[in-house]
Amino acid sequence: MAHKSDLIAEDIEGYLRAHETKSLLRFITCGSVDDGKSTLIGRLLYESKLVFEDHLAALEADSKKVGTQGDQLDFALLVDGLAAEREQGITIDVAYRFFSTEYRKFIVADTPGHEQYTRNMATGASTADLAVLMIDARKGVLTQTRRHSYIVNLLGVRHLVLAVNKMDLVDYSKDRFDEIVEDYLAFADQIGISRDRIVSIPMSALAGDNITERSATMDWYFGATLMAHLESVEIDRDDETLPFRMPVQWVNRPNLDFRGFSGLVGSGTIRVGDDIRALPSGKTSTVKRIVLPGRPGEESDLKEAVAHQSVTLTLSDEIDISRGDVICAASEPAEVADQFRATLLWMDGDDMLPGRTYLMKTGAKTVQATVAAPRHVIDVNSLEKLAAKTMTLNAIGSCNLALDQAIAFDPYGDNRYMGSFILIDRMTNRTVAMGFLKFALRRASNIHRQALDVNEAARAEQKGQRPVVLWFTGLSGSGKSTIANALEKRLFAMGRHTMILDGDNVRHGLNRDLGFTEADRVENIRRVAEVSGLMVEAGLITLVSFISPFRSERDMARERIGDGQFFEIYVNTPLAVAEDRDVKGLYKKARAGEIKNFTGIDSPYEPPENPEIVIDTVDQSPEEAAEQIIAILKDQGVLPE
């Protein structure tokens, strides 16, 4: 790799020993091609002697052919400048690059700077210890600089370098540099970046001033070069001084004699004999062993482990801990809660649907989170808070989240590892958002439900029946309500206690504030799921007749009610048949464009994948369908034989 160190040739073992103790710095470069970002990264790679001759030969040829620097090497070409990527139609994304010097190994997240790539930049910044903010000395602090600073600060990147580049084009003027720095620091104060986190360096990536070599021209600058700063900035203590946290990834139980809890230490330090508390259970114990096999001949146990280390802990007591639980320092445990205020950065092409339940992964735990409508979104250019009903790709906003169970957490501002999460769409499985926990809206310890003496079981027993939800789903005009009506008459005749929730009727009352957008349909179903849940608790056999077009919401209802009490009945009438019947004349209007978002026409219907019951309405009358359902309910023990 043409590392120019005499040690390599003379004393390779000495060289390796020196390199064995290198630390790791991850940083992100923010800026656009025009600011000289690619030139800077290219030069860092080149100056750290990481460019091979075969690559260099290609670079020389390319520089002459398409370079912008005359006969000089165009370093930007080394890192696949974004312009080139765009021309070739190659994905514009986060690219990771690597170089190392005698003191450190560096991982650079190279991300595009334009607003439409906010999510890529945020992804790159999420693991960065430091951000290099590129500024063109001729242009000064721009809207883009402010946006990048906001994102970097949101992600909690600790150290910032204000890289005032292209100083050669402003005659290496100290006044210009000072002016830009003053300007920037004033802005940084505004968004709450303390000045001790910022180091400003005047440079020219193109000419090589203050990159690895001190600038001969800018003798008025006494600070470190960029490389010297990257090599020396203190990073390692940051996470180790926080309270101990380790989310349990995997319970290692190879035999009866060993039961270990494996995970990556997210923050803090742990030693053998330390007291720990497992969350959310709150059970306590003591660390017996810290297992991580060492090099050959070394012991497989450690005396202590620190942040960023992957280990396996064994405890003195047999306490129940499973994947997703967090092992904490007993004296400084994390908080436990199930409702949060959070900041979200939306990363998917499909908009957020307020009221929908998404999967939320934090640490090693995946739970369900229902996302409320945003309280506001941020205009990343003006930093204004704007009202919004939803969040679109790259939007950053503040939302409330309600989880289906309590989790251990720390606010993101205190602990990046414990306060970060992603949201996953349950249907597409895509990662749709990254999020930052701000604070708990209520503590789990305060939300013990009122224990009632007369409970669901008692009410059901009084009525002598098993309460269930019979959830009819299908296209408009498929026959849901007609069948539900026929079924209720039969059940009533059998002496059962029943109730029907019908889509049209509920929309006249409880849900009259809702329209037919995707978001409103989600909320419509959420409310009906809640109400039918209460009906079941009241001991009733509840018939729900709603189009309920989205699988995700029907699954939400199933989870709300509970698997054994929820019967999904798919009224499977083909669109052509339903449209032909058109009892309410709605299809005609939808076809004529008079009704928008009509299921089956211009809004999707997602058929159930595993419904308990499927009804064929083409060859069956509603009464026959009702008999079919009764037979199945008898078979399932819901109704007596």
Add this chain to the structure above:
Amino acid sequence: MPLTHLQRLEAESIHIMREVVAEVERPVMLYSIGKDSAVMLHIAQKAFFPGPLPFPLLHVDTTWKFREMISFRDNLAKELGVDLIVHINEDGVKQNVNPFSHGSAVHTDIMKTQALKQALDHHGFDAAFGGARRDEEKSRAKERIFSFRTAQHRWDPKNQRPEPWALYNARMHEGESIRVFPLSNWTELDIWQYIYLENIPIVPLYYAAKRPVVERGGTLIMVDDERMPLHEGEVPVEKMVRFRTLGCYPLTGAIESGADSLIAIIQEMLLTTQSERQGRVIDHDQSASMEKKKQEGYF
């Protein structure tokens, strides 16, 4: 004393492996017998210590690997007591697909890419660990650690899941799978230094020795067995050579070298001026070739 960069890399790789084992149904580790696989396997043993590996190893054998690779593989599997699956594309064997008459592109596609898909489908593996690193090649630099594949095993570089922090999304539909790269953030030097520090056994082909080679198109090819057709007037000569990467012997260029110890290899690597994949014939057979291969299901 802060963690060293190798400790950080090792911890990250362990974390990735444990996430996969916890979240997917049937993981497998692609074992190519090379140095990166050696490191990956070594780290996996640490990750699940004192338990056994919770997944099998899979080697896709093109039937054109160096003989020393195969014997190394079989010995290691026996010694470590790991579950090793060897898969060969028997259709390809029947059609006598080989790098000479079919060319490197067709051979690699049928005996490696297609064979891999066959094996993954046959065993129903939904996650496969691979030893690829982001510093190897431009298209790898932007690939995710959890790299999602369609039911047809295709990679869609424009539609990758964002991967912030270390929160990996392993959710998938029936038939889909993920390729997982625990060594994404390692460089070639990191790999060698780790092998040195941890004393990890590697295939002897990495060490310089006298081996019979012929020179073709500026590349030294080792005559590993009698299947290698010699051109007219071509006579194998014994040279002190070694290999920087290992693959199918007719497609892997040797370098002339006297480095016969680990330390000498590292020294040579640090002083060399050529990139690692420069000895690979398949990367050069078309421009942007790796991105294309990867979209089609190559690792």
